[in-house]
Amino acid sequence: MMKVTNDFYRQFEELNNKLDSLLKENKDLRREFKQEKEDLKATIKEKDELIEKLLNEIDRLKN
Secondary structure, three states: OHHHHHHHHHHHHHHHHHHHHHHHHHHHHHHHHHHHHHHHHHHHHHHHHHHHHHHHHHHHHHO
């Protein structure tokens, strides 16, 4: 009976450690995704501003 109990606790600890590891990995991935999302938003804003500037230049050259 003692061996079964020890095996159970050992397996429980292994699963708990794995869960902790996965939770940390999930948190890190979420942080990384958030940063990439912010970077993409900044890039899109820059491109939008450049497009607007170029469209204004095209209009100026047409007139």
